[in-house]
Amino acid sequence: MDIDSYTNHQKIIVAVDCIIFGFDGNQLKALLIKRGFEPQKGKWSLMGGFINNNEDADCAAVRVLNKLTGMDNLYMEQLHAFSRVDRDSAGRVISIAYFALINIADYSEQLQVEHEAKWFELSQLPELIFDHTAMVLKAQDLLREKVARHPIGFELLPDKFTLPQLQSLYEAIYETSLDSRNFSKRILSLGVLNKLDEKEKKSSRRGAFYYVFDSIKYKNLEASGVRFV
Known part of the structure; x- marks a missing residue:
């Protein structure tokens, strides 16, 4: 390949798009936004942007996520490169998609405005x-695959949570009861949750004990192929 192959080749724009789950x-x-420019201005969209000359795809995704959420150090994973020739009506654009997980309670209402x-249930996504x-x-499929064997689901919960709250999370991810x-027997048998003396009493008079995830205990089990569900 000579230098003329670079200078004469068609220029293609590369972007990132971020699927943010809560x-x-x-x-x-x-989490979706109203698109602020043409084409398809005013329609619902993922948050995204073009990759700048001085950054790689991961850095661009971090920048986009920070702009929308105001948060750093989010769990983020590259999903797939979407490269269909006619995917963007404005030009030839390849998008590298990422998915990220956040606790909805941590999301700033000011940034939302x-x-x-707006947050949408996955079963009720707009066009x-x-x-x-x-x-x-595709991100939903990968999330289901990952949470079975990795503790990334805890990124969607507060630092302390009850077993019913954890069960509700897995039920929501897998859309099943x-x-x-x-x-409870399965998740406690793994030994990766530390029980607190504090109870959550809003949901019932008896209350449910809070737990926290122990990443150190998980690390000791990781090599053995631990499975959460």
Whole structure:
């Protein structure tokens, strides 16, 4: 390949798009924004942007996520490169999609207003621009695959949580009901949760004990192929 191959080749724009998942205690949701420019201005969209000359795709995704959420050090994972020739009506654009997990309670209402952002249940997504619906569905599939064997689901919960709250999270991710006794027995048998003396009493008069995830204990089990559900 000579230098003329670079100078004469068609220029292609590369972007990132971020699927941001959150959990409200009952439903798994995705954060969407109103697109602020043409084409398809005013329609619902994922948060995204073009990759700058001085950054790689991961850095661009971190920048985009920080702009929308105001948060740093979010759990983020590269999902897939979407490269269909006609995916963007404005030009030839390849999008590298990422998914990220946040606790909805930590999301700033001010930023939500500023970006015209809104949380949507995955079962009630509005029509999205381009191939963004396909991105969300692919991210949902990967999330289900990952939470079975990795503790990333805890990124969607507060630091302290009850077993019923944890069960509700897995039920929302997999869109199915789980037996409470079997779930509690399974998750506690892993030995990666530390029980606190404090109880959550809003949901019932008796109350449920809070737990915290112990990442050190998990590290000791990781090599053995631990499975959460």
